[in-house]
Amino acid sequence: MLNYDPVLLSRVLTELTLTFHIIYATIGVGVPLMIAIAQWVGIRKNDMHYILLARRWTRGFVITVAVGVVTGTAIGLQLSLLWPNFMQLAGQVISLPLFMETFAFFFEAIFLGIYLYTWDRFENQKKHLLLLIPVAAGSSASAMFITMVNAFMNTPQGFELKNGELVNIDPIAAMFNPAMPTKVAHVLATAYMTSAFVLASIAAWRLFKGNRHIYHRKALHLTMKTALIFSVASAIVGDLSGKFLAEYQPEKLAAAEWHFETSSHAPLILFGTLDEDGDVKNALKIPYALSILAHNHPAAVVKGLNEIPEDERPPLYIHYLFDIMVTIGVFLMLVATAYWLGSIFRWQWTVKKWFFGLLAAGGPLAMLAIEAGWYLAEVGRQPWILRGYMKTAEAATSSGHVDTMLVLFSLLYLILGIASVTVLVRMFRKNPIERELAERAGQGEVAP
Numbered sequence: 001m002l003n004y005d006p007v008l009l010s011r012v013l014t015e016l017t018l019t020f021h022i023i024y025a026t027i028g029v030g031v032p033l034m035i036a037i038a039q040w041v042g043i044r045k046n047d048m049h050y051i052l053l054a055r056r057w058t059r060g061f062v063i064t065v066a067v068g069v070v071t072g073t074a075i076g077l078q079l080s081l082l083w084p085n086f087m088q089l090a091g092q093v094i095s096l097p098l099f100m101e102t103f104a105f106f107f108e109a110i111f112l113g114i115y116l117y118t119w120d121r122f123e124n125q126k127k128h129l130l131l132l133i134p135v136a137a138g139s140s141a142s143a144m145f146i147t148m149v150n151a152f153m154n155t156p157q158g159f160e161l162k163n164g165e166l167v168n169i170d171p172i173a174a175m176f177n178p179a180m181p182t183k184v185a186h187v188l189a190t191a192y193m194t195s196a197f198v199l200a201s202i203a204a205w206r207l208f209k210g211n212r213h214i215y216h217r218k219a220l221h222l223t224m225k226t227a228l229i230f231s232v233a234s235a236i237v238g239d240l241s242g243k244f245l246a247e248y249q250p251e252k253l254a255a256a257e258w259h260f261e262t263s264s265h266a267p268l269i270l271f272g273t274l275d276e277d278g279d280v281k282n283a284l285k286i287p288y289a290l291s292i293l294a295h296n297h298p299a300a301v302v303k304g305l306n307e308i309p310e311d312e313r314p315p316l317y318i319h320y321l322f323d324i325m326v327t328i329g330v331f332l333m334l335v336a337t338a339y340w341l342g343s344i345f346r347w348q349w350t351v352k353k354w355f356f357g358l359l360a361a362g363g364p365l366a367m368l369a370i371e372a373g374w375y376l377a378e379v380g381r382q383p384w385i386l387r388g389y390m391k392t393a394e395a396a397t398s399s400g401h402v403d404t405m406l407v408l409f410s411l412l413y414l415i416l417g418i419a420s421v422t423v424l425v426r427m428f429r430k431n432p433i434e435r436e437l438a439e440r441a442g443q444g445e446v447a448p
Contacts (some may be wrong), residue, residue, distance in 0.1 A: 007393050009402040010082040013409060017074050018378070019371060020413045024068035024420075026370055029143045029188065030195025031061045032108075032136035038222060039132065043125045049215050050222070052436060055119065057199065060424055062116065065109075067420045072105075074409060082402065086385050086395035089166065093159050094152050096171040101145035108138025140188055147187045150377070151179035155248050156386050182244045183377075185237045190373065193230035194366040197332060199223045201363030208356040215433050220359065221343065227362070228336035234329060239293065246294035249387070250303040252380040255314040256322040257290055258283075262304040266290035271323055274316065314380045321376040328369035332362055 035054045042050030076098075080087055111134035122128040152158075158174030159166045200223035206216045245253040253259070258269050258280055268290040272283025288298035295302070305313055335358060342350030349355060381387060385395040 004400065004403065006398055006400070006402045007396040009406055010396045011392065013402065013406045014078060014082060015375075015378075016406070016410065016413065017071065017078060018374060020417070021068065021071035021075060022370060022374055023367060024064045024071060025143070026191045026194050026367070027061070027064045027198065028068045029139050029191035030193075031057060031064070031199070032132065032139050033192055034195055034199055034223065034226065035061065036129065036132045036136050037226060039125070039129050041222065043129060047218075048437075049218050051125070052215070052433070053219055053222070056428070056433070056436075058116065059427060062112070063420055063423055063427075065112070067416050069105075070416060071413070074412075081399075081405070082397050083385065083395045084397055086390060089390060089395075090152070090156070090386055093156075093166060093169055093171065093174045094149050097145040097148040097152075097175050101142050101149075104138050104141040104145060108135050108142065111135050111138065143187055143191065144184050147184045148175045148177075148180055151183040152177050153384075153386055154183070154377075154381055155179040156389060161389060178248050179244065182237060182241045186234070186241055186373075189230055189233040189237050190370060193227055193234050193332075194363075194370050196223045196227035196230060197366040198363035200227055201360045204356045204359035204362070208353055208360050213433065215437065224336055224339045224359070228333070228340050231329065231333040231336055235333060238326075238329070242293040243295070246302065249380075251305065251308045251312060252314055252318075253294065254303060254305045254308065255316055256318050256376065256380060258316065258319050259290060259302055259304050261306050262301060264291060264299050264301045266294070266300075266302040268293060269319075270326070272319075312383065314382050318376050318380045321372045321379070324372040325369050325376060328365050328372075332366055332369075335359065335362060 035057050038050045038057065039054035042048065042052075042054065111131055115128070115131040115135060118128060118131065152174050155178040156174070157177050158170040158172070160168045200220055203216045203219035203223065206213075207220065242253065245256075257266075258272070258274070259266060260278070265288050267285040267287050269280060270284040270286070272280050275281050290302055291298050291300040294300060339350055339355075339359065341347070383391045383393070385392045
């Protein structure tokens with residue numbers, strides 16, 4: 001029988017929760033912006049197709065919000081149950097953004113309810129659109145505040161530790177720690193990008209299946225243009241994140257890049273494997289690229305793992321997570337660029353069935369990149385839960401019931417996942433766009 005290890009089980013349960021939650025959290029952050037863009041375009045062009053896009057996306061969004069609330073609550077609960085020592089040490093320092101995150105969510109939820117039930121109560125649709133601004137702002141603010149907590153775990157500041165007790169606590173300094181700008185920017189940009197690709201994949205799938213209704217073509221055009229903008233933004237922020245890591249978390253950068261020896265003119269290593277002797281095999285090496293990524297100069301010196309104590313080095317498998325994230329990100333940016341250029345120059349292959357199939361894969365691939373990125377961020381911080389102050393093993397509970405919690409939460413997530421997918425599929429299958437457009441046409445609002 002396996003030995004009971006509360007630290008390992010706590011990590012597994014936390015990873016499971018975050019893996020599940022990040023799907024709904026990403027959609028919860030990005031989709032409100034997409035709804036706002038669709039409704040604004042519909043109002044500006046007096047085009048009911050875009051208005052219906054916003055309306056239908058909102059219906060689906062409500063389901064994801066409901067599940068996200070449950071999984072978000074689970075994360076808060078698990079912080080106290082699984083990581084009590086961490087919360088005892090850091091809770092008094094970083095409690096402000098945790099409170100603000102809750103406030104931002106309630107702000108979003110209140111206006112979402114008003115927005116939902118006032119669709120047909122405004123003759124001037126611009127007034128209705130204004131109600132969506134607090135929803136989009138609240139969802140993004142919620143992500144910003146909770147990311148501040150995560151950033152604090154990577155670059156803690158705003159306190160002094162004397163004789164095991166925290167003194168001179170400054171919550172504002174803790175919130176605006178060095179990791180905050182790049183982490184918040186990366187979370188928001190990738191959430192917007194991923195949500196755009198997810199919505200684009202739905203439209204592309206309908207086109208792939210042979211439904212060439214103009215509604216789906218407009219949905220694809222809007223979402224792919226937005227996806228391109230935020231994929232470029234994500235790449236720029238990713239570059240800034242590399243420079244942040246080089247300065248504040250060189251061990252994470254070195255482990256992700258398999259950079260074992262401090263050196264100048266450092267190459268960027270993609271793919272490959274490690275043999276028994278720790279040598280890199282079958283990798284793609286881009287000369288000087290790591291030095292440029294870290295310090296904007298091909299001759300810059302990049303710190304290697306040889307300068308990091310062995311007990312403070314992150315697991316080397318995070319290199320594969322970096323590869324997955326970057327490869328998918330570059331691929332999706334190229335696909336979005338191809339679609340955009342194809343729409344300008346009217347390239348025929350961009351309206352072929354195989355290309356629609358490629359676009360339909362964009363949503364799942366973008367979500368996979370999000371998952372890989374979060375695993376890279378969290379595993380890359382190991383062995384620290386609060387870098388430089390507390391290791392993960394020191395923070396975990398010693399309870400003998402973590403295995404039971406793991407089983408119960410796994411069942412909860414399974415039920416939530418199946419239920420949310422079932423509800424979403426039935427919701428839109430029983431109310432296809434053709435029927436809704438016909439009903440609107442009967443009311444004199446739109447021609448089918």
